[in-house]
Amino acid sequence: MGTFLTQLPALLGVLVGTLGTILATSLADRARWRRSQNVRWDERRLxxxxxxxxxxKESHAVALRMTAHLRPGSHxxxxxREEGLARLAESDARRTIVWENLLLLGDEPTVLAAAAWRDAIWQLERLARGIVEAPEDISAQLDGVNEARDGYYRAARRSLGVRGGSVEQSAALRQALAGRTTVPAESTVRVDDV
Incomplete structure (x- = not known):
């Protein structure tokens, strides 16, 4: 019995060490699994x-081409019209499918911003389809589309943890639309984007 009592602290040490190793390995594996899941879902979200x-953007481009006659000086x-309507129908079908992915994977602020951008483009599409009358000045509607796009990209970048400053384009597009010839050099804006 005396031998057992003298070896008991060593046995307890081995037992505690084994349990500690199992616990540490389990926690490390769980953390590694969570990280890999986060990376996986971030990739899919992107x-x-x-x-x-x-x-x-495809719908927007077609609607812009269909309304080019309403924007003097448009590039x-x-x-x-028939080709434009067919392309709008195709892009609408595609947009409906990718919307479901966005609803599944996007966070709430990004989905709300996406809906605002989609709705702004729908208004332009309604004009292109002849469902609504053309306003005297379409620039306010185009500004709304561009600002909604900026909001979407702001929310998406925040959701993905992308840093690096603003990539907003609406102010530069507004300048280009107003006929100013100077667009900031760092801007990637083309007047065609308006």
């Missing part, structure tokens, strides 16, 4: 954000 932006290439 893909959903980009696909949605592409789909909306958009006019498109035949």
């Amino acid at each position: 893909d959903a954000y980009v696909e949605f932006a592409h789909a909306l 958009s290439h006019p498109i035949d």
